[in-house]
Amino acid sequence: MRPFATSIGLPIALTLAGILVWPVAGALAQAGGGAPPPPAVTVETVKTRTLPVTYEYAGRVAASREVQIRARVGGILLQRDFEEGSRVAEGDLLFRIDPATYEAEVALARAQVVEAQAQLAQARRSEERARALAQRGASSQANLDDAISARELGEARVEAANAQLRSASLQLDYATVEAPVGGITSLEQVPEGSLLQTGDLLTRIDQLDPINVNFSAADTEAQSIRELIENGTLKGASAPGDLKVSIRFGDGSTYERTGTIDFTSTTIDSQTGTILSRAVLPNPDQRLLPGQFVRLVVEGLSVENAITLPTEALMQGPQGTFVYTLNAENAAEVRPITVARDLDGSILVSQGLEEGDRVITKGVVKVRPGSPVDPQAAEEPAEPEGGEPAGNGADGTAQAGEASGAAGEPAEKATNGGETAEPEAAPEKAASRSGPPVPRSALPDGEAVRLAQGNPLNPKAEGRDRAELIE
Template sequence: MTFSLLRFSQASLCLLFFTSIIGCEDAKIQKVKAPTPHVVVETVSQSSIKPQMEFIGRTEATEDVSIRAQVEGTLLKRHFTGGDDVNKGELLFEIDPRPYVTIVEQQKASLIHAKSAFKIAKNRWERGTKLSKTGAISEMDIDELTAQMNQTQADVAINQAALDTAELNLSYTRILAPISGRISRSQVSIGDLVTANNLELATLVQLDPVWVNFQIAEKQLTNARQSFADGAQTIQTDDLTVTIQLSEQLDYDQPGKIDFIDNRVDQSTGTLAIRAVFPNPNKLLLPGQYTNLTIGLPDAESVILISQASVQEEQQGRFVLVVNEHNKVEKRMVKLGARYDVRWEVTEGVKVGEKIIIDGLQKVRVGIEVETTESTDKPFSASVETK
């Protein structure tokens, strides 16, 4: 009995000991506080921007001429090398002129003959007119003399027109540059027989100035009107700055201007055709090039921009997480405007001076307290792209 009582006492002591340990551990666990999450925030501020829109454009020559022969003949000479810059009126090709010289000489002889016949008929008419006053010849004879004179006079006009045509055809044997520009390589060789208005001999393009064609989608057009319009203010094409980029590292230093906007949206593509013209004195732009074209307003605007990384989306719309004055997280639904580079314009939802979380979003939830560090990114102020 004494032994059993002793064993019971030892068991009770052990149970009491372990219970005390567990109780102490529970007390310690209850006293441990979770660490405060750390997030990076940015302070909402006004940014100065110049609204812009970017497009892919393609260059086009303001004049693109197909050089063709206007008369048939054998090609005798070529007076250029492909890729040369030529001036208006410069000789490009020569076609064998001998057949056309012969025709000119024939027409000259025919004209001389017609003029001689007219002179004789006119002299007869003048003499007949004098004799008719004395009654020496009849009225019928006068009518015949008048008709003969008129007919020979018409023959002179016909032969003169034929001579003009022959001389014109002769001039076509010398093919001149109709404009100043850069010429392509020749499509014909010396000795080839060329026919009138059939074979393209070469092409000639005017490189200064140069057009850049691009299209704007209906949605972009609507957004552009909203972005560029300021109340009742009307934006003229001359107010827009138009620039192009030759590559990612090279901007074209000559600004352009819009000189054509189509009068309807293409139903098949849903786009509106627009064209800009650029000076090209150094011939850096060539027809057919693809370029990045940017259109923007000359005056900067002040808007609220926030980091794209801070914006989240759910079924109700887009929202951001704001850290209030008590360092607690709040959820704000926002209304966004245009996108500028990697930032969004905010039209509703946040105010200047408020702090929004841009990094550490996965570590927080609404209502908890957080520790914050201000972002070191530089304030945004640039000419940027609208959505």
């Protein structure tokens, strides 16, 4: 019985093996039948333009003048002549201190002035008599000298009495407290009827129009801006006062008035490594209040012959940042660049590109150095059938992968909207293991795409990962 079973089982096993091996071999033969088409990518031609440059900082609003109103003489506080928190003008009456003592001192000083003046008049008459007697020889020169000295002392006493009168008058004036500047008053610090000492705080006045906004810039950034202005890269301002400043609130709204920078510190804060600057703006409606946090935007600078690229075009490799450019044969080439500044959704390139260069901006994950590509002009993404938005640089890849997975056949050439998906072949898998450069702005998504490209048995996963990258 054993030889019979062996003779029957061997043909059946060979038949089953042939059924399993035949589709795989056919698929491999079909995949190796021709070279894959070049991947479709979006290409932009580099153009130079004048680019306005703005700098944004966090700022804090402060009053342009913060004045402490203090008592300059002691006494009983009789009256407060303003409403707390109200606006006062320069010279408005704020407080009255009991003036009785100072009025008496003024009267005494005036009497002393009169006494000194009377003594001076008597000394002058004595000098005249002594001079006349000395000229006739009836009196000695010593008597004349004494009379002259008495007159000079009388003049000095008059000056001293007048100074004492002015001092007493000032003390009387200080009993009436007036606003030294216009602004908004704070709370009263001392109630009426209190006994004041010289120097006691009475209230504060904040001048809110104009108003200041203090902000700080990193020392490296400030130095970079200064160098760019000096070497002519940045145009439009030769001094901080030439820049225009605008304010943006936390809710996104913009303050309707603009200001200028009126102060920049010449020292660096040793604790924060920043340079303090101050902007001044008109504030007639008091929309800006002291202590308020705002976003301060510095405008007025521009870069001539500037080159900008979308952020997704920037790549990161072992040697630094670069982009892919196309030569005359539409083959991709690595072009190292220097990024001067990150903008809103784009980058400012300072070195590495020239006007007229063709740069791959979308579909960079499908590009290999030296390989040909199918360049497509930049355009608005179209809505594919089914209501889902089309991707950038890999349009149709997800749909093609899903279609091939549903049919159970390897996806060799699947198109959507005229674009060709990448082939799922063994060489592509090997290339994915080598770790090609990926977009600097989307490193995780680029890694997911490369892993999906290395798994030809899961076309649905490939399509899903690429769709996530596109979105």
